[in-house]
Every structure is written in C-alpha cells, then in structure tokens.
Amino acid sequence: MIPEDDIDKMPYLKAVLKETLRLHAPAALLLPRESTKDVKLLGYDIPSGTQVMINAWAIARDPSIWEEPEEFSPERFLNTPTDYRGLHFELIPFGAGRRGCPGTSFAIAIGEFALENLVYKFEFTSADEDSLDMTERDGMTVKRKYPIHVIATPCE
Ligand code: HEM
Secondary structure, eight states, rough: OOOGGGGGGHHHHHHHHHHHHSSSSSSSSSOOOOSSOEETTTTEEOOOTTTOOOOOHTTTTOOOTTTTSSSSGGGGTOOOOOOOOOOSSOOOOOOOOSSSOOHHHHHHHHHHHHHHHHHHHHHEETTTTGOOOOEEESSOOOEEEEEOOEEEOOOO
C-alpha cells in the first residue's frame, strides 16, 4: 500500500480526480436553493423567494470558463489554485456554501487513496478501446449509460 501521506507528492493524480469530477460529477444539479432577496443575474430578474436550481454540470463544461471543456485534460489543474471544495464556483461537484457536501474531505481522501493504490498495483487496459462511450444517463445521480470494461493485470 502507498502511505496516505504520499498523496501530497502526487499532483497529477490529484488533478486526474479533479478533472474526472469536473466532467463527470455524480450530481449534475445541486440541492435546490431559494433566493432571499431580489437579484439580477446575467440579465435575469430573480425575485426574492424563487426556487433556484444550480446546474453544476453545465458550469463545469461552460466554454466561457474552460478551455476545450469537453476534453479530459488533468493538466488544466496543474499549477492552478482551482479546487473543488466550494470556493471556486466554476468547479462545484460537491456544491458550496451551507448546504455543500459535508462528505467532501472524506470523499476526496478515499478517492485519492483508492486511485493511487489501484494504479500502483495494477496495469489497466481497455477491453474495448475502440468503443469507449462516455455517454451518461440521467437520474438522481449521474451514471454511465454503458459500462466500461477494463482488464486489470496485477503488477509484478
Ligand atoms: C464523490 C463523492 C461525493 C460527491 C460528488 C458529493 C456531492 C454532493 C453534492 C453536490 C451535494 C449537494 C451540495 C449542494 O447542493 O451544495 C452533496 C450533499 C451531501 N453529501 Fe455528498 N458527495 C459525495 C460524497 C459524500 C460522502 C462520502 C458523504 C458522507 C460521508 C456525503 C454526504 C452528503 C450529505 C449528508 C449531503 C447533504 C447536505 C445537506 O443537505 O446540507 N457525500 N453531496
């Protein structure tokens, strides 16, 4: 096992997880909010008391924010302070504010730990490389439409 502390020496692995959650956040829409006062946002008048849905999926693929938003490119998160803990509103797979996900730190720690050990212990190849289809299907949480088939070979 790779010790948990070593993760701080793996900026690329951290960037991979961030990029995965940018493009494939499990919750496309955050919990509904209600506006507490009249506001004008991007030209729209939103009266006080309006239920507001936040489309984190669309924000994470907004071409006015992200360069080549449909591309899976972990490099975009190297050498940038952009994080997904709710302080950078362009990347909110865990939401933000008082109703933000309380499991964020746990989820990140487990995700990084599992990923680092899986890629350390196994060689992964795609079982059907030519037909990798990343289409998602709707639901309470976003899931893959088609399963991904991989072959995991233990490293010597
Ligand atoms: C990759 C893993 C996870 C993702 C992407 C995720 C994402 C989210 C999102 C988007 C919300 C709504 C936040 C908002 O509207 O601002 C949320 C809420 C919540 N999450 Fe997570 N979550 C994850 C893991 C976890 C874990 C591991 C736990 C518990 C151990 C957890 C517990 C909760 C709870 C209790 C809420 C509701 C908070 C409230 O209503 O105030 N989540 N999560």
